[in-house]
Amino acid sequence: MTPAHAKASNAILPEGFAQALAHVCSKNTLITDSDSMQRFLIEERSLFTSNAEIVVAPSTAQEVSRIISLCAQWEVPVVPQGGNTGLVGGTVAGRGEVLMSLQKLNRILEVDAENFTITVEAGCILADVQKAASDVGCFFPLSLGAEGSCTIGGNIASNAGGIGVLKYGNTRELTLGLEVILSDGRIWNGMRPLYKDNTGYSLKNLFIGSEGSLGIVTKAILKLYPAHIQRKKAFCALNSPRDALTLLALARKRSGDDVTAFELMSRFSLEIVTKHTDNNEPFSESYPWYALIEFSTSRTGNDLELLFEAFAEEAFETGLILDAVVAQSVDQEQRLAALRESIPEAQKKAGGSIKHDVSVPVSKVPDLIEKASAAVLALIPDAKICAFGHVGDGNVHFNVTQPDGADRKVFLERWDDVNAVVYEATTQLGGSISAEHGIGLLKVYEINHYRDPVEGELMRTIKAALDPYNIMNPGKLVAS
Ligand code: FAD
Numbered sequence: 001m002t003p004a005h006a007k008a009s010n011a012i013l014p015e016g017f018a019q020a021l022a023h024v025c026s027k028n029t030l031i032t033d034s035d036s037m038q039r040f041l042i043e044e045r046s047l048f049t050s051n052a053e054i055v056v057a058p059s060t061a062q063e064v065s066r067i068i069s070l071c072a073q074w075e076v077p078v079v080p081q082g083g084n085t086g087l088v089g090g091t092v093a094g095r096g097e098v099l100m101s102l103q104k105l106n107r108i109l110e111v112d113a114e115n116f117t118i119t120v121e122a123g124c125i126l127a128d129v130q131k132a133a134s135d136v137g138c139f140f141p142l143s144l145g146a147e148g149s150c151t152i153g154g155n156i157a158s159n160a161g162g163i164g165v166l167k168y169g170n171t172r173e174l175t176l177g178l179e180v181i182l183s184d185g186r187i188w189n190g191m192r193p194l195y196k197d198n199t200g201y202s203l204k205n206l207f208i209g210s211e212g213s214l215g216i217v218t219k220a221i222l223k224l225y226p227a228h229i230q231r232k233k234a235f236c237a238l239n240s241p242r243d244a245l246t247l248l249a250l251a252r253k254r255s256g257d258d259v260t261a262f263e264l265m266s267r268f269s270l271e272i273v274t275k276h277t278d279n280n281e282p283f284s285e286s287y288p289w290y291a292l293i294e295f296s297t298s299r300t301g302n303d304l305e306l307l308f309e310a311f312a313e314e315a316f317e318t319g320l321i322l323d324a325v326v327a328q329s330v331d332q333e334q335r336l337a338a339l340r341e342s343i344p345e346a347q348k349k350a351g352g353s354i355k356h357d358v359s360v361p362v363s364k365v366p367d368l369i370e371k372a373s374a375a376v377l378a379l380i381p382d383a384k385i386c387a388f389g390h391v392g393d394g395n396v397h398f399n400v401t402q403p404d405g406a407d408r409k410v411f412l413e414r415w416d417d418v419n420a421v422v423y424e425a426t427t428q429l430g431g432s433i434s435a436e437h438g439i440g441l442l443k444v445y446e447i448n449h450y451r452d453p454v455e456g457e458l459m460r461t462i463k464a465a466l467d468p469y470n471i472m473n474p475g476k477l478v479a480s
Contacts, residue, residue, distance in 0.1 A: 011096030024066040031055040052093035059104035061218035069185025080212035082154025085146035088440025116224040122153025138224040141168035159209035161436030166392035177221035183467040212473035226298035232308040237287035237323040241366040254311035261294035262392035276349035277342040352408035359435035362394040375421035395435040
């Protein structure tokens with residue numbers, strides 16, 4: 001489904017609803033003037049347009065509950081929004097929908113270094129949560145390019161992945177407890193800081209990754225880890241994705257499984273980063289592939305340095321690493337990380353691109369890149385393959401950038417054809433067409449084609465049970 005065909009609903013708000021809403025909202029919650037509304041209506045990838053007439057920004061869970069209760073009475077849909085950095089149009093709201101920003105629920109409620117937990121409101125910015133953890137000698141491992149603006153609620157609703165998944169898992173694995181406002185306004189208190197809790201269905205896990213389609217997350221208890229004391233970061237030049245996997249296995253074995261990031265980048269990805277952003281080539285010559293590797297541990301001492309050196313020596317000797325820059329300071333670490341993190345920005349400047357966030361079993365990553373590249377180049381021979389990603393967990397951002405000098409609009413008309421061949425290659429290898437970004441509006445129809453029909457039915461049954469009036473972010477994630 002081309003994004004142009006997937007649009008937010010164009011229904012209108014019922015007469016009298018806005019006045020009723022004003023009665024349940026606190027002062028400054030309702031945002032109706034178009035200038036102040038703009039930042040909530042713009043979508044990260046500019047694929048969709050929000051035309052909501054009302055934005056609400058409540059500041060307590062009780063206020064969220066009152067608003068949802070009213071929306072349920074009037075059967076007015078609500079679209080929750082955190083930092084609005086999602087990449088699948090999940091926060092796009094139509095005219096007859098209320099866009100609810102959770103950004104004012106931004107209090108860090110408790111950092112518990114004894115239990116290794118942090119309790120936060122849903123609108124807390126991810127980077128603020130990382131900092132609060134680090135202030136007490138702990139570490140919150142969720143880390144992604146948008147961490148300066150995405151919120152914990154959005155991370156939970158989209159089960160965000162990022163660079164730390166290899167070692168620490170997705171947001172799901174980092175979440176212990178939740179508070180959620182249900183579609184009738186009731187507050188579900190699932191704020192239990194328990195690692196073990198076998199008391200029935202895991203409701204928490206139902207809401208994680210539900211993209212606002214079942215309820216609104218207002219609070220969470222998250223897991224913390226001891227802070228990292230030793231760290232080594234390197235940017236390595238490689239021959240192929242196959243070598244990258246061999247290198248990853250070697251790194252895991254030689255570090256005592258302390259690999260905390262392993263990001264793969266193709267030559268084209270690095271080329272656009274150095275051309276379109278403020279980053280320099282790390283090597284004097286070019287290589288076909290690159291990996292950003294991080295070892296880190298909470299152990300004291302300097303054993304990681306020695307483990308890293310032994311790993312690097314073996315990797316050079318066996319020809320797995322062709323060249324490498326090893327960071328010697330925090331500043332250098334940041335510069336190496338920026339090479340990977342700047343790819344999305346560089347892509348925007350490199351012209352139109354058709355993006356895929358897919359995953360396959362880790363060992364199949366090279367096959368995926370090979371098969372999908374061949375299939376795309378058979379369709380558009382001079383397209384640029386911009387493949388990169390969190391390859392340590394099997395996630396490839398298999399993006400296709402327009403050929404040099406091509407007309408952006410004409411190139412984007414091939415959206416459906418390109419998706420079809422990339423998703424075909426992915427599913428043939430037992431993969432998923434959405435690894436970490438979710439379904440949103442962007443893939444809501446496409447997923448029906450790739451999802452097991454029974455799975456689709458179960459999801460619709462759950463949605464109907466928890467949201468009988470279909471007011472929670474309707475038209476996203478599950479479509480009838
Ligand atoms: P939003 O975009 O505001 O919302 C996302 C979804 O969650 C929407 O469906 C929304 O309705 C729902 N939602 C938001 N808040 C709530 C709430 N409180 N309760 C219920 N539903 C809610 N994602 C990854 O997984 N890994 C990455 O590595 C990654 N890198 C990125 C890099 C860049 C540069 C950018 C721009 C995005 C990246 N993303 C990545 C995508 C995005 O940042 C994440 O999906 C993030 O988790 C979204 O958080 P947010 O607060 O911005 O959510």
